[in-house]
Amino acid sequence: MLGIESATARAGVAIGTADGVVASAEVTRGPRHAEILVPAVKFVCEQAGIALDQVDAIAVDIGPGLFTGLRVGIATANGLAQALSLPMIGVSSLDLLAHGMRHAGNDIVAVIDARRSEVYAARYGVTDQQIKRVMDPTVLLPAELLAQLDGPGDVVIVGDTLADHGAFFALPSAAMLVELAAIGNPVDPSAIAPLYLRKSDAELNADRQPGGAAREGD
Amino acid sequence: MNDLVLGVETSCDETAAAVVAGGTTVLSSVVSSQIDLHARFGGVVPELAGRAHLVTLGPVVDDALAQAGVVGRDLAAVSVTMGPGLIGALLVGLSHAKALALAWAVPFVGVNHLEGHLYACLLERPDLPLPAIVLLVSGGHTMLVHVKAHGEYAILGGTIDDAAGEAYDKVARVLGLGYPGGPVLDKLAQTGNAKNAPMPKAMRDASFNFSFSGIKTAVARRVAADTSNELAPADVAAGFQKAVVDILVEKAKRAVIETGANALCLAGGVAANSRLRASTEQAADELGVECLLPAFKYCTDNAAMIAAAGWWRLQSDGPSPLDIGASPNLRLAVG
């Protein structure tokens, strides 16, 4: 399993099996994702002593996260899967964060900064050390999310935002992606799509102006 | 020798892939246009373009390979547009193409989109006598390029404001012709009389630069002032088209004379314009130089031109490193 991660400021590649990661490379706030990912694929394969044509499936983080980052990661994964005729496994960035906290003994809320004062979030329960979504990924204001958490029962919050509200800082990682994807079901690459959770600005503006589409480029 | 190159192009609103042999023989050229997607916004929306490229590129590459009857590992290289263009759109093609090249273990070549347009001319006429003057006109670019030899260019001049194609789209909007308006405006202009709506010719100076925002404003003002609807839209379209084409060809002609070029060529999406094609041919005739008007399918953005440019870049510079990034403002390297 080869994993491609680029949903946040961190870009990473890892290679491994259900037994664990053999090699990984990660860069945070370094060169742009599109510059680092393919060289990193080459690097981890060399370090692991695994040729690309020995890989059985390509795993990729489908978000939510940075729109451009996600597309760079998925395009890279698509290219590898197409060239090697491999199936793909898409995993949500929020699942990756929650998976990392599965031993915390509470429900988990995973969050990623959605910019514009909003957050991407999903809520998970844990049974037998396996995370299970109880609220699907969504985009909302931090206040809306925190209001939902006001009820009974403790939760741990994990992610790259809401540190003021006690969130454990974490970014999705390629190593976690390979671990989680190893227990998933590979699908045809055409079934892999990013979880944008938000329309483009132009569509949002057009929706806001009844009767007229937004004009760009004037 | 293996000379098959896969070209990938995603710099704006066309998702394209092509296989070209030896930089000249097109085995396949697949273009998936996003025009319908952007039409309701009156222009290309970068975020939507990026989203659409991601969905479409894999199938388009599959098509191009299948039509050419080629498998990836048999390629001499994978070449891709690295700029100029919309950053989010460029990154999809760049990332996908790099991954293909790595997985097939074939060389990877990053190509300048503008150089691609120049190579669209050589695609059809590999024996084109150089040096040549290429008038590159599209929705994003307007420039006069002196192609001295393969990979050796001098930019003589360019637009100081709008690209010619941009002016076409804006005037088409003023006339209520929809988006993209260029081809519709061209057709309408053919039925009109430019003499009934003469427009000022901009920048008739000694430079090789262009300015189209003045003509565009003049059209908008005349249409707005015409409260009694006396102006026929066809005449306005004809007047605008004449003003734009005349200045383009006038300067291109002078460029041929001053550089002593052997050929005059058109490139870019606006090269599909009927009046521009006719005037350019006539100018080349008068000058006694070769004229090359690329087929419509190679005027607009396509990947065959990227594969052709990639082949020549591979010959002259070798492969590109896999860690190159996209360059939204990449300029034509001048040799």
Ligand SMILES: [Zn+2]
């Ligand atoms: Zn172009």
